[in-house]
Amino acid sequence: MNRVVVGHISEFPARSGRVFRAGTLELAMFRLSDGTVKAVENRCPHKQGRLSEGIVCDHHVYCPLHDWKIDLHDGRVQAPDEGCVDAYPVEVDEAGNVILFLKDEVEAKVS
Amino acid sequence: MKRKLVMIGNGMAGVSFVEQLLKLNPGRYDVSIIGAEPHPNYNRIMLSSVLAGEAGMKDIILNDWDWYRDNGIALLAGQEAVAVDAAARTVSTNGGETLPYDELVFATGSLPFMLPLPGADKEGVIAFRDIKDCETMIETAERYRKAVVIGGGLLGLEAARGLINLGMEVGVVHNSPYLMNRQLDETASRMLQAELERQGMKFLLGKQSDFITGEERVTGLTFKDGSHEAADLIVMAVGIRPNARLAKNSGLVVNDGIVVDDYMAASLPNIHAVGECAEHRGVSYGLVAPLYEQGAVLARKLAGADGDGYQGSVVSTKLKVSGVHVFSAGRFADEPGTKALRVQDDLDGIYKKVVFENGKVVGAVLFGDTGDSSKLFSAIRGGKDYTGIEKEVLFGPSGAGGKAESATDLVAAMSGDEIVCGCNGVTKDTLVGAIAEKGCASLPELKACTKASAGCGGCKPLVEAVLSATLGADRVAAVKEGICGCTPLSRDEVVGAIRQMHLTTSKEVMHVLAWRNTEGCSKCRPALNYYLGMAFPEEHEDERESRFVNERNHANIQKDGTYSVVPRIYGGVTTPEDLMKIATVAEKYRVPLVKFTGGQRIDLLGVKKEDLPGMWKDLDMPSGYAYGKSLRTVKTCVGNTFCRFGTQDAIKMGVDLEKKFERLNTPHKVKLAVSGCPRNCAEATIKDLGVVAIDGGWELYAAGNGGTRVRAADLLTKVKTEEEVLAWTGAYLQYYRETANYMERTSEWSLRVGLETIKRALEKPEDRDALNARIDKALELTQDPWKQIIENDDLRGAFGVMTATVGAQAADGK
Numbered sequence: 001m002n003r004v005v006v007g008h009i010s011e012f013p014a015r016s017g018r019v020f021r022a023g024t025l026e027l028a029m030f031r032l033s034d035g036t037v038k039a040v041e042n043r044c045p046h047k048q049g050r051l052s053e054g055i056v057c058d059h060h061v062y063c064p065l066h067d068w069k070i071d072l073h074d075g076r077v078q079a080p081d082e083g084c085v086d087a088y089p090v091e092v093d094e095a096g097n098v099i100l101f102l103k104d105e106v107e108a109k110v111s
Numbered sequence: 112m113k114r115k116l117v118m119i120g121n122g123m124a125g126v127s128f129v130e131q132l133l134k135l136n137p138g139r140y141d142v143s144i145i146g147a148e149p150h151p152n153y154n155r156i157m158l159s160s161v162l163a164g165e166a167g168m169k170d171i172i173l174n175d176w177d178w179y180r181d182n183g184i185a186l187l188a189g190q191e192a193v194a195v196d197a198a199a200r201t202v203s204t205n206g207g208e209t210l211p212y213d214e215l216v217f218a219t220g221s222l223p224f225m226l227p228l229p230g231a232d233k234e235g236v237i238a239f240r241d242i243k244d245c246e247t248m249i250e251t252a253e254r255y256r257k258a259v260v261i262g263g264g265l266l267g268l269e270a271a272r273g274l275i276n277l278g279m280e281v282g283v284v285h286n287s288p289y290l291m292n293r294q295l296d297e298t299a300s301r302m303l304q305a306e307l308e309r310q311g312m313k314f315l316l317g318k319q320s321d322f323i324t325g326e327e328r329v330t331g332l333t334f335k336d337g338s339h340e341a342a343d344l345i346v347m348a349v350g351i352r353p354n355a356r357l358a359k360n361s362g363l364v365v366n367d368g369i370v371v372d373d374y375m376a377a378s379l380p381n382i383h384a385v386g387e388c389a390e391h392r393g394v395s396y397g398l399v400a401p402l403y404e405q406g407a408v409l410a411r412k413l414a415g416a417d418g419d420g421y422q423g424s425v426v427s428t429k430l431k432v433s434g435v436h437v438f439s440a441g442r443f444a445d446e447p448g449t450k451a452l453r454v455q456d457d458l459d460g461i462y463k464k465v466v467f468e469n470g471k472v473v474g475a476v477l478f479g480d481t482g483d484s485s486k487l488f489s490a491i492r493g494g495k496d497y498t499g500i501e502k503e504v505l506f507g508p509s510g511a512g513g514k515a516e517s518a519t520d521l522v523a524a525m526s527g528d529e530i531v532c533g534c535n536g537v538t539k540d541t542l543v544g545a546i547a548e549k550g551c552a553s554l555p556e557l558k559a560c561t562k563a564s565a566g567c568g569g570c571k572p573l574v575e576a577v578l579s580a581t582l583g584a585d586r587v588a589a590v591k592e593g594i595c596g597c598t599p600l601s602r603d604e605v606v607g608a609i610r611q612m613h614l615t616t617s618k619e620v621m622h623v624l625a626w627r628n629t630e631g632c633s634k635c636r637p638a639l640n641y642y643l644g645m646a647f648p649e650e651h652e653d654e655r656e657s658r659f660v661n662e663r664n665h666a667n668i669q670k671d672g673t674y675s676v677v678p679r680i681y682g683g684v685t686t687p688e689d690l691m692k693i694a695t696v697a698e699k700y701r702v703p704l705v706k707f708t709g710g711q712r713i714d715l716l717g718v719k720k721e722d723l724p725g726m727w728k729d730l731d732m733p734s735g736y737a738y739g740k741s742l743r744t745v746k747t748c749v750g751n752t753f754c755r756f757g758t759q760d761a762i763k764m765g766v767d768l769e770k771k772f773e774r775l776n777t778p779h780k781v782k783l784a785v786s787g788c789p790r791n792c793a794e795a796t797i798k799d800l801g802v803v804a805i806d807g808g809w810e811l812y813a814a815g816n817g818g819t820r821v822r823a824a825d826l827l828t829k830v831k832t833e834e835e836v837l838a839w840t841g842a843y844l845q846y847y848r849e850t851a852n853y854m855e856r857t858s859e860w861s862l863r864v865g866l867e868t869i870k871r872a873l874e875k876p877e878d879r880d881a882l883n884a885r886i887d888k889a890l891e892l893t894q895d896p897w898k899q900i901i902e903n904d905d906l907r908g909a910f911g912v913m914t915a916t917v918g919a920q921a922a923d924g925k
Contacts, residue, residue: 006913011913015656016655019720019913020913020914021914022914022915033630047670050672053660053663054633054660055633055636055659057628058629062632062633064660064668100915
């Protein structure tokens, strides 16, 4: 597991997406209304829409291309559509740093 | 203990039967399938596409290896069943395995019929039946030039077409004087022949093959009349016959095919047959639909469910031969006692023939346009008496003097695999399935389950018709459809509550009106943001996070995640300076595509999100709002500035309108146009508001549309001065803003509320003044978004990408 400080919580407007890129990895990161930050692959399983541009409602994001609804907790596409994107754990520390945890195999892919 | 089901054959009919069985009763059997080909179940009908190079093997697989594994089916691929011991209830294979069974299903399909011509065993003489034949043909085409196909039926023509695509010269030999004589009448056949000849196919019709020439490899084909045709490859496609040899050897009664009863049972206990290998009431079928019907009957029986037996099928043929659509069904040949209705159009290559007997449709042939096929097929099966109204079958009640077909009739005539919702590819069968199996009893439920009508919404009447046809009109639940799934409240109720309770944020609305989802959904969030801004322009703070991506980023998102940038070009009038500026920016940011829009401006497409603020800064032009629910363009013609027909200054009128109403938030996009004379070159009568100059005044047209549903605009009023045009436009737009549903174009809005209502609301000068006062207030508060973003660090920052080097300790953000 690799810890990456992505930025400060103040750089994340509430209920909006930001794009995080490292190597070939591109994630959509969202600050939810409860203050937590979520990270998922920035690629809708349907037609590769950029999820970072979607409308965020609670812990769901709607893909901007064809309105697929994806749960930001686990990356699961909601019915009636089907599919899944990878979700990555994120923490916000006391100082407000947004920390992303990447699995080792992901690290190998990006570095 | 599960019962053992063994199936010999791994083709479309058999596997479809297994699928249906698993659906009905997944736990009853351990299923083993013996398949001679080393492939999982593929779509044999698509072989011609593989040959034509349009599809690969992967594309035509119907059930992949995972499907067998996931359903716990043991597939013995590449093995042949060689013996059945009906007494011991076992099947043995050439792989040395012996499988015990409780139920045995023959789904052995058919074999190509090889003409017993002398020389048919030479190298280069093949059939066209499976993947291997396709591969042989592809390989042959690489080394040889000339092919002869024996058989002018569907299979032969498909093989011929494929070989032409592979670059071979192809001659088609047929013993009948015309092609596809079993599916087409002579007229249609001649039309088909002409089209195929145009595509490069050669025909040798009315020829009887005699023997094949060549040493080891084929060199040609000699006919009974003594003529000869050279060939490096001969493909026999004269027909198929049931593959019933093993069944016969096993002691089953076999005529041409394995004889079965109405429940697909063969002549020995616990043995059944489905598909092309079976013979039911003297008929073996070679088309998919009857085979699937047989599979369904057998699946019900073996699942232990009740059901009617198989009654035989009326077959129809609907195909595409080399890009030409043909259809035939029933008895389409002229016989004593029949009368035919014929339509022949050589200009467009269309031919239709419907055969009647005693007023009933008994057969039909369609060539070139098969749009009527489902209707005709149901007419044949339905047996309705059309005496006196025969022509309605082809021309509809309107053509025969009645009124147009209703959605219910349209839906009734649709076949199951026909697509009802074109945006999301939902078929009639899928809808019927969702109603029957998932219990959908209302339009919103059906929409949530299948996504039908969730795209452009144009198919809503059809989806509703499927629902009432399937359930019965009285059983369709009248569900009150709220503005989205979060609330049962309608637009008017929501807007009423916002005004009455003076709600100014979405959060308040959702809380007070008890929204089901506390933060709403992608439907209601943008809608509420609009309604709040419309009702309280000064107090409501625009909620950026509730805006759709295009309005948040002030650019149009494209399918690859890039954006397009359209600067404002008032009235479509530009200057050399602006054009140079646009060109410089396009070069600097390496814009991949520069295109003129339909609205007389310039679109810069393929821009990265990060580059947007920089481009806007360099352009230094106002946003064209090409992305917004807002005023898009005011299209103009030259008017009396240059045009010899112009009666008024259309350009100035258009520029004034665009300058006055730009940046306005509206329920949906709004397009305007001004034409300088009644020739209407600016196409003003298909705009949300169109202005047409006449000598001494202007005509205003309302609620036109040139998009999803074309609609000519209605005349709203005639005025004398430019000031009046502006005042009427302002009042009209504000009335639209205040009464339309979010995402409702003026054309739909006007149909819903009625043109008379709109005219009444605008007829008194004092009402128009009040509306104008409110729209002026809203306009006063707008500012150019591009400029706003360039000047605000936080807004601009959100366009950037965050990066980090992974691996370094606590890499720095941004």
